[in-house]
Amino acid sequence: MPDNSVLENSVPLSIEWKNDELYLLDQTLLPHNVVMERQETVEQVWQSIKMLKVRGAPAIGVAAAYGLCVALKDETNLPIGEFAQLVEEKAGYLTSARPTAVNLGWAMNRMSKVVKATDLDDPAVIYNRLIGEAKRIHEEDKALSKGIAEVGAPLIREGMGIMTHCNAGSLATSILGTATAPMYKAYEDGVKFKVYANETRPLLQGARLTSWELAKAGIDVTLLTDNMAAHMMASGHIDMVIVGTDRVVANGDVANKIGTLGIAILANYYEIPFFVACPSSTIDMDTQSGDHIPIEEREGDEIIHVFGAQVAANGTQTRNPAFDVTPSKLVSGIITESGMITAPYDQGLKEFFEGK
Amino acid sequence: MPDNSVLENSVPLSIEWKNDELYLLDQTLLPHNVVMERQETVEQVWQSIKMLKVRGAPAIGVAAAYGLCVALKDETNLPIGEFAQLVEEKAGYLTSARPTAVNLGWAMNRMSKVVKATDLDDPAVIYNRLIGEAKRIHEEDKALSKGIAEVGAPLIREGMGIMTHCNAGSLATSILGTATAPMYKAYEDGVKFKVYANETRPLLQGARLTSWELAKAGIDVTLLTDNMAAHMMASGHIDMVIVGTDRVVANGDVANKIGTLGIAILANYYEIPFFVACPSSTIDMDTQSGDHIPIEEREGDEIIHVFGAQVAANGTQTRNPAFDVTPSKLVSGIITESGMITAPYDQGLKEFFEGK
Numbered sequence: 001m002p003d004n005s006v007l008e009n010s011v012p013l014s015i016e017w018k019n020d021e022l023y024l025l026d027q028t029l030l031p032h033n034v035v036m037e038r039q040e041t042v043e044q045v046w047q048s049i050k051m052l053k054v055r056g057a058p059a060i061g062v063a064a065a066y067g068l069c070v071a072l073k074d075e076t077n078l079p080i081g082e083f084a085q086l087v088e089e090k091a092g093y094l095t096s097a098r099p100t101a102v103n104l105g106w107a108m109n110r111m112s113k114v115v116k117a118t119d120l121d122d123p124a125v126i127y128n129r130l131i132g133e134a135k136r137i138h139e140e141d142k143a144l145s146k147g148i149a150e151v152g153a154p155l156i157r158e159g160m161g162i163m164t165h166c167n168a169g170s171l172a173t174s175i176l177g178t179a180t181a182p183m184y185k186a187y188e189d190g191v192k193f194k195v196y197a198n199e200t201r202p203l204l205q206g207a208r209l210t211s212w213e214l215a216k217a218g219i220d221v222t223l224l225t226d227n228m229a230a231h232m233m234a235s236g237h238i239d240m241v242i243v244g245t246d247r248v249v250a251n252g253d254v255a256n257k258i259g260t261l262g263i264a265i266l267a268n269y270y271e272i273p274f275f276v277a278c279p280s281s282t283i284d285m286d287t288q289s290g291d292h293i294p295i296e297e298r299e300g301d302e303i304i305h306v307f308g309a310q311v312a313a314n315g316t317q318t319r320n321p322a323f324d325v326t327p328s329k330l331v332s333g334i335i336t337e338s339g340m341i342t343a344p345y346d347q348g349l350k351e352f353f354e355g356k
Numbered sequence: 357m358p359d360n361s362v363l364e365n366s367v368p369l370s371i372e373w374k375n376d377e378l379y380l381l382d383q384t385l386l387p388h389n390v391v392m393e394r395q396e397t398v399e400q401v402w403q404s405i406k407m408l409k410v411r412g413a414p415a416i417g418v419a420a421a422y423g424l425c426v427a428l429k430d431e432t433n434l435p436i437g438e439f440a441q442l443v444e445e446k447a448g449y450l451t452s453a454r455p456t457a458v459n460l461g462w463a464m465n466r467m468s469k470v471v472k473a474t475d476l477d478d479p480a481v482i483y484n485r486l487i488g489e490a491k492r493i494h495e496e497d498k499a500l501s502k503g504i505a506e507v508g509a510p511l512i513r514e515g516m517g518i519m520t521h522c523n524a525g526s527l528a529t530s531i532l533g534t535a536t537a538p539m540y541k542a543y544e545d546g547v548k549f550k551v552y553a554n555e556t557r558p559l560l561q562g563a564r565l566t567s568w569e570l571a572k573a574g575i576d577v578t579l580l581t582d583n584m585a586a587h588m589m590a591s592g593h594i595d596m597v598i599v600g601t602d603r604v605v606a607n608g609d610v611a612n613k614i615g616t617l618g619i620a621i622l623a624n625y626y627e628i629p630f631f632v633a634c635p636s637s638t639i640d641m642d643t644q645s646g647d648h649i650p651i652e653e654r655e656g657d658e659i660i661h662v663f664g665a666q667v668a669a670n671g672t673q674t675r676n677p678a679f680d681v682t683p684s685k686l687v688s689g690i691i692t693e694s695g696m697i698t699a700p701y702d703q704g705l706k707e708f709f710e711g712k
Contacts, residue, residue, distance in 0.1 A: 227615025259583025
C-alpha cells in the first residue's frame with residue numbers, strides 16, 4: 001500500500017504531527033464530537049493518555065514519543081547536561097500516565113536511547129533527532145498495520161458480511177488498526193462488502209468507535225447489539241469474523257474483549273471462519289496456554305450505568321470480566337504483519353518466530 | 357404451593373386488587389422507583405396498558421379485567437340496558453390500548469359474557485359478578501405460573517448456577533412468572549442456587565426488571581452483560597439455562613427475545629441443559645416450524661440511544677430484530693403448567709394436547 005494512499009485521507013487518525021505540533025483525537029468525545037486537540041504542554045499529553053483521550057497500546061506509544069518532543073520544544077537553549085536530564089525526567093513522567101501499558105515504556109526507552117547514544121552537545125540538534133525517532137516509531141506502527149492489511153485483505157471477497165467486535169481499529173493504532181486493516185485495504189481495492197460491528201458492552205467501543213471510524217472511511221457498516229450475533233449468522237448475513245486481540249499465547253489461545261469467545265463458538269456452530277488479527281509483538285510465547293492469562297475484573301458500575309443512564313438498581317450484584325479466552329481450536333487463522341499462522345498453532349507459532 | 361405462600365409476600369406483584377380498588381406497579385419507573393399506582397379511572401388503566409406501565413401478555417389481560425370494574429364502579433345506578441351497553445363500550449375501549457395483544461381481547465370477552473349470560477337486572481349485583489370474574493382470571497393466571505413452578509422446580513438443585521434472559525418474571529404475569537417460576541419455588545423450598553440474568557439489550561429487561569424482581573424476593577441474582585454468557589459458562593458458573601418464550605411452534609422451535617438463540621448454542625457447546633418455560637397457551641400448533649415465525653424489526657434508535665444516553669453517531673446503520681428462533685434440537689425440555697415436554701417435539705407436543 002503506498003504511503004499516501006487514499007486511506008490516509010479518509011480513515012480517522014488518532015494521532016497527527018503537523019508543523020512541529022502534536023494533535024490527538026479526543027476519543028472520549030466520540031462519536032458526538034470530532035476534536036483534534038493540539039497538545040500545548042507535556043502535562044496535557046499526560047492527561048490525554050491518562051483520561052483515554054488516546055487509547056490502544058500502539059497509539060499511546062506513538063503519542064508519548066511525540067509528547068516527549070512537546071516537552072522539549074522550548075528547552076533547546078538549556079545546557080546539554082540539563083537537557084539530557086530533562087529528557088529522562090519527562091520520559092518517566094509520561095510513562096507514569098498508564099504504568100501497565102508496555103508500549104509506553106518501550107517508546108520512552110527508544111527516545112531516551114537517542115540522547116544516550118549521541119556525543120553531540122547541541123540540544124537543538126538532539127531535539128531534531130528525537131522528532132526523527134518519534135516519526136520512525138509512528139511509521140513503524142503504520143507499517144505493522146499495513147502488513148496486516150496486505151496479509152488479511154485477500155480473505156475478503158465481494159459481497160461478504162464480516163463481523164467484528166470491540167475496536168481493534170485505526171483509532172487504537174497509528175492508522176488502519178488490526179482487525180480493521182484488511183477491511184480498509186479491501187475497501188481501497190474496490191471490493192464491496194458489509195461489516196457488522198457488535199456494540200461491545202459494557203464500554204460500547206463497537207458503537208462509539210468502530211462503527212464510527214468505518215462509516216467515516218466510507219465502509220458499509222451496521223451496528224448490532226452483542227446478542228444479535230447468532231441471529232445474524234443463522235440468517236446468512238455473516239461470512240467471516242475478524243477480531244483483534246490483547247494477547248495470543250504459545251498454544252494459539254486468544255485473549256480479547258469479553259464476548260469474543262461467544263462469537264467464536266457461534267461461528268464454529270455455523271461453520272463461519274473466525275480470524276484474529278494482530279502484530280507479532282502481541283504474541284506471548286512465554287505463556288503456554290489461555291488458562292494462564294489473568295482476566296481483569298472491572299467495577300460493576302460499568303454494568304449498572306450506561307454513559308450516565310442508570311439501567312439497574314443500586315446495589316445490584318454484577319460480574320464484569322473485561323476479557324475472555326478463545327481456545328485455539330476455534331481460530332481459523334492468526335493474521336500478522338508478516339504472514340498468516342494456522343493450526344496446529346503450537347508448531348505454527350514456534351516456526352513463525354524461528355523464521356523471523 | 358399454598359395460595360398464601362411466603363412467596364406472595366416477597367415476590368414483586370405487578371397487579372393488586374385491594375378494597376375494591378386496582379393498583380398497578382408502574383414498570384416504566386423500575387428499578388429507580390417502586391410505585392404501586394392506584395387506578396382512579398378507566399382512562400388511567402388504558403394509559404397504563406398503552407404506556408407499558410403494566411406489560412406481559414398475561415398481566416395486561418388481568419389488568420384490563422379489573423380495569424373494566426374500575427370503569428363501572430360508580431355506574432351501578434344506571435338502568436340495566438345502559439349499564440350493559442357501557443360494559444361493551446368500555447371493554448372495546450380497553451382492548452384498543454394494545455390491539456395486537458391476544459390476552460386483552462380474550463379477557464374482555466370473558467367479562468362481557470358475564471353480563472350477556474345473566475337475566476339479572478340489578479347492575480350492582482352484576483358489578484359484583486364482574487369483580488368475581490376478574491378475580492377468577494387473576495387466580496387462573498396465578499395457577500398457570502404455580503403449575504410451571506411445580507413442574508420446573510425439581511430441576512433446580514443445591515448449588516446450581518442458572519442463567520436466564522430478558523424478563524419472563526413475576527412482573528410479566530400475575531405472580532411468579534414463567535422462566536422464574538421454578539426459581540421462586542425452589543427458593544421457597546430452601547434450595548440454595550445462584551441466578552445469572554443477562555441484561556438483554558436493547559431494552560435491558562434483564563437489568564431493569566429480572567435482576568430487580570429476583571433480588572427483591574431474596575434470590576441471589578447477578579447481572580451480566582449479554583456478551584459474558586460464554587465466559588461464565590466456560591468458567592463453570594452455569595449449570596442450567598431457563599428462558600421464557602413468546603411462541604413455541606408444532607416442531608418445538610422456540611421464538612423468544614433476541615439473544616436466546618446464542619445462549620442455546622453456547623449451552624449446547626458446553627453441554628449445559630437449556631429449558632424453556634411457558635403456559636400451554638403459548639404453544640401454537642398451527643405453525644409448523646420456526647421458519648414461519650415473523651420476526652419483528654424495531655427502530656434503530658433503541659440501539660443508538662440507551663435510556664437517554666447516546667452511544668453511537670446519528671445516522672449509524674443498525675439492525676434491531678426483537679426476537680430470534682431457537683431450533684428445537686437445542687432445547688432440553690419445555691416446562692408447562694401440566695408437565696414437561698421433551699424431544700421428539702413434534703410427537704411430544706401432539707401427544708401433550710391430545711392428553712389435555
